[in-house]
Amino acid sequence: MDDTLFGSHNKRGDFRPNEALKPTPLWIKPLDLKKILQWIPGYLFPWNFLWLISAVLYWELVIPEKEVMQTFSWGWIFNLFLVNGLAITAWFGVFEWQLYHRRNQGKRFKYNGLFPAEKPMEYFWFNSQNIDNYLRVIFSSVVAWTLIEVLMLWGFANGNIPWLVFADSPWQLALVFLAVPFIQEAHFYCIHRLIHIEPLYKWIHSIHHNSINPSPWSSLSMHPGESLPYFGVALWHLLLPSNPFLMIYQLHQASFGAIVGHIGFDQIEIGKDSSFKTHAYPHYLHHKYFDVNYSDGLLPFDRLFGTWHDGTKESDKAMQERFKKRMALNNQNVQRGTE
Numbered sequence: 001m002d003d004t005l006f007g008s009h010n011k012r013g014d015f016r017p018n019e020a021l022k023p024t025p026l027w028i029k030p031l032d033l034k035k036i037l038q039w040i041p042g043y044l045f046p047w048n049f050l051w052l053i054s055a056v057l058y059w060e061l062v063i064p065e066k067e068v069m070q071t072f073s074w075g076w077i078f079n080l081f082l083v084n085g086l087a088i089t090a091w092f093g094v095f096e097w098q099l100y101h102r103r104n105q106g107k108r109f110k111y112n113g114l115f116p117a118e119k120p121m122e123y124f125w126f127n128s129q130n131i132d133n134y135l136r137v138i139f140s141s142v143v144a145w146t147l148i149e150v151l152m153l154w155g156f157a158n159g160n161i162p163w164l165v166f167a168d169s170p171w172q173l174a175l176v177f178l179a180v181p182f183i184q185e186a187h188f189y190c191i192h193r194l195i196h197i198e199p200l201y202k203w204i205h206s207i208h209h210n211s212i213n214p215s216p217w218s219s220l221s222m223h224p225g226e227s228l229p230y231f232g233v234a235l236w237h238l239l240l241p242s243n244p245f246l247m248i249y250q251l252h253q254a255s256f257g258a259i260v261g262h263i264g265f266d267q268i269e270i271g272k273d274s275s276f277k278t279h280a281y282p283h284y285l286h287h288k289y290f291d292v293n294y295s296d297g298l299l300p301f302d303r304l305f306g307t308w309h310d311g312t313k314e315s316d317k318a319m320q321e322r323f324k325k326r327m328a329l330n331n332q333n334v335q336r337g338t339e
């Protein structure tokens with residue numbers, strides 16, 4: 001495909017889409033029903049639909065019977081860890097293999113003109129972003145995901161957390177089901193803002209930001225101090241009317257869904273003439289500029305707090321102005337401190 005129909009490459013080869021990132025029409029006044037209806041298919045497909053399928057598959061094939069989950073035993077817990085690890089390896093691996101190893105579509109639609117393997121960095125374990133990222137995915141994030149999943153399932157199975165069934169509470173559960181992606185976004189935004197504050201940034205979140213040029217393995221490459229609160233999103237289902245299926249759907253938004261911001265390509269080609277948009281750009285810009293796009297724009301937090309970057313040159317300018325003002329303020333404070 002000719003990606004220059006959709007954007008342009010700079011001297012370094014970085015791709016910038018022509019179209020500015022659009023805010024979710026749910027938060028634009030006056031509400032425009034036509035725009036909302038146009039937005040829904042892109043919101044559901046392919047990603048949210050895929051996490052729903054994965055939750056159904058888990059529910060049918062992986063999650064044990066209620067009686068088994070009532071007691072902690074290595075059998076089912078280790079099985080869950082193994083399935084989570086293998087599933088995430090397969091899911092991230094397919095994209096990594098196609099786009100970064102075989103480089104099936106070259107650098108077409110690629111935000112960063114370099115592949116991570118072209119620029120070894122010594123701050124990664126074994127000087128390799130791929131190996132570093134992958135080990136952290138498994139030993140930090142898959143461990144945290146499984147731990148929280150096991151505790152929640154045990155709580156549901158023992159009646160410590162109310163287990164609602166669809167036949168008795170259809171409206172409540174349908175509402176929570178629709179809210180799941182919004183819960184993910186709100187939860188992520190809050191912990192993400194928090195871990196950008198020093199010294200939490202230096203101790204914890206800088207590990208994730210080592211991948212300035214992220215690839216699918218970077219998606220869950222986190223310090224355990226980030227992985228645990230990140231997967232803590234499942235704990236909202238202690239408070240909400242819910243059941244284990246919805247809790248698992250929530251966790252899949254956080255686990256499999258983390259890939260969305262880290263694909264590194266604006267569109268993925270399918271065949272010669274078709275492609276689909278990845279929605280990776282807001283979070284790619286976060287990796288590039290740090291102090292923008294703490295969320296992906298599903299909720300309007302970044303626009304409210306002035307940190308939204310829509311990918312345009314105007315947003316570049318606004319960001320630079322903001323950085324300059326902050327630098328000036330910092331310098332003033334330093335001067336005052338020395339007077």
Ligand SMILES: [Zn+2]
Nearest residue numbers: 208261283287
């Ligand atoms: Zn990231």
Ligand SMILES: [Zn+2]
Nearest residue numbers: 192196205286
């Ligand atoms: Zn960050």
